Amino acid sequence: MLMRVRALRPEGAGHPQARTCAACTVRDDALFGALDATALEHIHAHIAAPEVPTDERIYARGQTGGAVYTVRAGIVRFERVSEGGRRRIVRLAGRGDLIGLEALLRQPFADDAVACTPVALCRIPPLLLEELGRAEAALPLALMRRWQQALEQAGAWAADLSAGPALRRVLKLLTRLERHAEADGRIWLPRRDEMADMLDLTVETASRMVSRLRREGILTLLPPRHARLDSDALARALAALDA
Amino acid sequence: MLMRVRALRPEGAGHPQARTCAACTVRDDALFGALDATALEHIHAHIAAPEVPTDERIYARGQTGGAVYTVRAGIVRFERVSEGGRRRIVRLAGRGDLIGLEALLRQPFADDAVACTPVALCRIPPLLLEELGRAEAALPLALMRRWQQALEQAGAWAADLSAGPALRRVLKLLTRLERHAEADGRIWLPRRDEMADMLDLTVETASRMVSRLRREGILTLLPPRHARLDSDALARALAALDA
DNA sequence: CGAGCCGTTGAGGGGATTCAAGCTCAGTGG
DNA sequence: CCACTGAGCTTGAATCCCCTCAACGGCTCG
Numbered sequence: 001m002l003m004r005v006r007a008l009r010p011e012g013a014g015h016p017q018a019r020t021c022a023a024c025t026v027r028d029d030a031l032f033g034a035l036d037a038t039a040l041e042h043i044h045a046h047i048a049a050p051e052v053p054t055d056e057r058i059y060a061r062g063q064t065g066g067a068v069y070t071v072r073a074g075i076v077r078f079e080r081v082s083e084g085g086r087r088r089i090v091r092l093a094g095r096g097d098l099i100g101l102e103a104l105l106r107q108p109f110a111d112d113a114v115a116c117t118p119v120a121l122c123r124i125p126p127l128l129l130e131e132l133g134r135a136e137a138a139l140p141l142a143l144m145r146r147w148q149q150a151l152e153q154a155g156a157w158a159a160d161l162s163a164g165p166a167l168r169r170v171l172k173l174l175t176r177l178e179r180h181a182e183a184d185g186r187i188w189l190p191r192r193d194e195m196a197d198m199l200d201l202t203v204e205t206a207s208r209m210v211s212r213l214r215r216e217g218i219l220t221l222l223p224p225r226h227a228r229l230d231s232d233a234l235a236r237a238l239a240a241l242d243a
Numbered sequence: 244m245l246m247r248v249r250a251l252r253p254e255g256a257g258h259p260q261a262r263t264c265a266a267c268t269v270r271d272d273a274l275f276g277a278l279d280a281t282a283l284e285h286i287h288a289h290i291a292a293p294e295v296p297t298d299e300r301i302y303a304r305g306q307t308g309g310a311v312y313t314v315r316a317g318i319v320r321f322e323r324v325s326e327g328g329r330r331r332i333v334r335l336a337g338r339g340d341l342i343g344l345e346a347l348l349r350q351p352f353a354d355d356a357v358a359c360t361p362v363a364l365c366r367i368p369p370l371l372l373e374e375l376g377r378a379e380a381a382l383p384l385a386l387m388r389r390w391q392q393a394l395e396q397a398g399a400w401a402a403d404l405s406a407g408p409a410l411r412r413v414l415k416l417l418t419r420l421e422r423h424a425e426a427d428g429r430i431w432l433p434r435r436d437e438m439a440d441m442l443d444l445t446v447e448t449a450s451r452m453v454s455r456l457r458r459e460g461i462l463t464l465l466p467p468r469h470a471r472l473d474s475d476a477l478a479r480a481l482a483a484l485d486a
Numbered sequence: 487c488g489a490g491c492c493g494t495t496g497a498g499g500g501g502a503t504t505c506a507a508g509c510t511c512a513g514t515g516g
Numbered sequence: 517c518c519a520c521t522g523a524g525c526t527t528g529a530a531t532c533c534c535c536t537c538a539a540c541g542g543c544t545c546g
Contacts, residue, residue: 193492
């Protein structure tokens with residue numbers, strides 16, 4: 001049905017931003033998938049589509065008055081710094097994820113959000129979502145689903161990536177990165193210091209584990225910052241560890 | 244204003260469950276704090292107040308069609324079992340927390356929820372919350388706040404409790420338990436194997452750390468499963484580690 | 487071409503695990 | 517009443533894994 005509306009309404013029509021939004025391939029499975037055409041036309045006027053280069057911060061922990069973002073492309077990390085000054089990466093977000101949900105509640109952000117790769121976003125002002133929420137009863141539900149999804153991710157992160165021997169943690173991270181694979185099947189491979197802060201290891205240990213997996217043929221490095229996985233071998237290695 | 248309503252309506256009146264709800268000291272800061280008197284009278288008829296003994300499961304990971312619960316007393320742990328068969332405790336909930344939010348979305352529970360201490364609950368059918376949500380616009384907002392709160396907890400858990408040396412993890416856990424302290428200032432102290440599964444340590448290491456803190460006067464054991472903390476000494480020990 | 491970042495590898499030490507034994511304490515039944 | 521039992525906790529000794537410290541190579545930039 002959405003497709004038909006899009007066909008009747010040429011991409012060049014409406015607000016300038018409408019072109020970007022109409023062309024957005026993420027939209028169907030993203031937050032606004034449930035909205036009708038008039039609602040879409042309304043939001044076009046208020047949404048910006050910023051692009052964030054690698055290692056640039058999207059928002060900062062503690063900051064208030066920010067916006068919510070849909071990730072259209074790229075990978076985002078959530079990090080905080082402990083009292084000891086050590087950085088800890090607590091979660092990743094990828095294509096289709098909604099980040100910065102705190103903004104909807106006018107609460108400060110809980111983590112720093114930083115681009116791991118070049119990232120394409122949709123910036124959604126909280127006020128806009130509130131207006132829509134009053135008109136569209138489906139929206140609060142969709143939001144709650146996003147929240148629950150983030151919570152599930154956080155739990156899995158704590159259970160999988162912060163537990164067990166170093167090799168297991170790296171393997172578990174790789175299975176996670178596989179889900180954010182590019183169209184050609186390559187995965188984004190973090191810098192060693194990023195891996196270290198995700199898994200609570202040192203840079204050296206992370207490097208050693210990667211090298212080992214490379215020697216064993218499970219991982220093929222494709223610089224810069226990319227790799228190819230042998231999924232079966234990876235699964236077998238994990239099963240062997242868990243036995 | 245809520246107080247006045249309660250005074251006009253004696254505790255014995257209305258549905259039998261009304262007595263329990265009216266006497267509930269958690270209510271004011273819990274989910275239904277925002278509701279008016281008629282709404283409260285409506286929900287009394289549908290809420291059960293189960294009590295769960297220590298180590299009994301409240302709900303299971305994967306289970307669907309369950310309810311949401313407000314924790315009125317006691318401490319609840321969320322755990323999952325890894326492929327290797329190892330248990331991992333990923334979060335705690337205490338008095339005033341809302342657990343099992345997945346049920347609102349008709350989704351399966353993400354973790355096992357188990358009582359760490361004797362736990363008193365309010366069981367809230369999802370259908371009831373949906374009805375109320377349509378009448379009371381404030382409710383979806385309150386729910387989202389709960390979700391965000393749980394998410395923040397999960398992030399803090401990953402950042403604080405799964406990182407750094409064993410002593411630091413135990414200290415961080417203790418500061419967290421301090422927030423759920425009883426009226427007399429005592430805290431609930433987990434069994435050593437529970438601590439181990441919270442912090443990804445072995446039982447022995449957990450025991451060694453506790454003993455050390457006991458010798459250093461930071462912790463005083465008050466069996467069974469309770470202790471008293473020297474908050475200042477605890478803070479100093481943490482600061483020393485982080486320096 | 488040197489500077490700096492990133493990744494890798496080695497050697498040594500330290501902290502957590504592993505394996506094992508002994509302890510306390512509550513519950514049980516002779 | 518008290519040995520007996522088993523679960524939970526503690527402690528010791530040996531081992532191993534990961535961290536620390538250090539050096540080096542590849543690569544991109546200025």
